[in-house]
Amino acid sequence: MEMGPMGSQGRDIVVDPSRCDGCGDCIESCREAVSSQHKKTDALSRIWIHDINDKRYPMVCHNCEQAPCVSACMTGCRHRMGEFVTTDYERCVGCSMCIMCCPFGAIQLVQEERLAMKCDGCLSYETAPCVKACKTGALRHVGFVEASFENRKLRASSLALARLYKAGGDG
């Protein structure tokens, strides 16, 4: 049953690391898009690229179904809107409960602002700026039903690559 005031946004951002060449265009576009939310400090990107064993891994909020960050949010400012996990930064107090619970390290405490910031999906854009900026197709939009399928497909294709690192939660 749909409860979100904006209704279903119908899209998620999926990441295909095998296509990422590490150009960083997504990072720049993210910084620009979120800069108005930073009052006391330079804007920080909410997507990062990790370099591990010569492979690039773009990292961004995964929009978990039963999101641990939402369960843990003491103010209720981190919440589900439509199908996206988004944030009302007016109410965030930077308590970091959500950071302690996000299995992906997708939330960043911006000390100066006392805010815990993450990718909120840029729902006001038809295409999120990072997705628009990505030339290789490593970042894509898919619908939510599709996202489940896409994620599983990606998971299957990357099992060989994932080798050792079995640690961690399911998100």
Place this chain on the structure above:
Amino acid sequence: MRYLVIGNSYGGLAAAEAIRKRDEEGEITVLSNENHEAYGRPLISYYLGGEVSSARMYYRPPSFYRRYRIDVRINSAVRKVLAQEHAVVLADDSQLSYDRLLVATGGQPFVPPMKGANARGVFTFTTWKDADDIKAWLPKVKDVIVIGGGLIGLSAADALRHQGGVRVTIVEMLPRVLGLALDEDGSSILQDRIEELGTRVVTEDSVVEIVADQQGAVNRVVLKSGAELLCQMVVIAIGVRPAVEILKDSGIRINRGVAVDEHMQTNLPDVYAAGDVVEARDIINEDNRIIAILPVAYEHGVIAGANMSGDPLRYPGGIAMNSMPKFEMSVMTMGLTLDQPDLEAVRRFHGTNYRKFLFRGDRLVGVILIGDTSAGGILTSIIKKQELLDRVTKERIIAGEYFSLAAEKKVAWSPAPERTQELR
């Protein structure tokens, strides 16, 4: 179906939301004995400290109860649960009946028997009203004694030190502050900071008596050591106990908290429980116990609500943890944090940063992070999973390279939104 929820906070509301997602028709009533709609309980310290206005205290937007068609009744204390009759008795002796009941009454502050505890100027600190009462009394205050150096005591002390001209002294019975969550190294880093910021800390001592003046207002406290400290306010923050009085004689099984199974169901089939009032599964200790933190309360609520509306989800269990950015210092503790003979402890100090990892064999069972707490959730999820870690993974964790674990995991273990993964 008539659902009745006692407690309008994290546990109760998570359940109400979970019920409404599954049952569009049922009647949901939520009762609270407080005089506000749901608010962020830990926010009372931010509110007292002047960081959060009353308008920003509320946990859900004003339209919430209407959108979820929840009949919320504040100022409605339940006096007694009559489980045989499937009804509860309210303070005004009226009765409300239910088909399914959720007990999410949380904790109530523990006040030890102590002479003078009823003097004016003595407060507990667990509700918005407490914060308002403290605010109202503050103009009379130069010195405050906070009894208890745990999470709630430190929250109170941190808020009070922001009041111009107020001197705060924390009296803690244990040898150190946050003694149940932090080891000696961690505590001493935190305590140094607390004292640096002008708050006094007295450890290994306790208040045995509160002495009032002729008007009945607090004048000083007497410590076990014999010392006497002048003060015009005392905040008792020793801890909370499960709020179970209303369940007396109801037939609902209670140990320290309400006993539940993995569906958050009590021994009575139509009665469920969630939150601080409950003893539920602890993943690390492999038993059922009270874990009085809000993420756990919320997750209990989700499971309880799902089960109440016929969706038999299981609670995978939780771990004790906390994040406390108080006294200008970030502290996170997850799982076990104190040394034990069967655990391997690894400590890392970098300037003012402290990281401690506790392993039981090849499993990560606990972490302390002080200073740099970024991406702590990756460690939380590793602890919750209780998987065997190989040597490389262990080394990466200790080296603080856990980001890489999540990055690769994100590919390999991306959480497809499947119903079976309702939690985590």
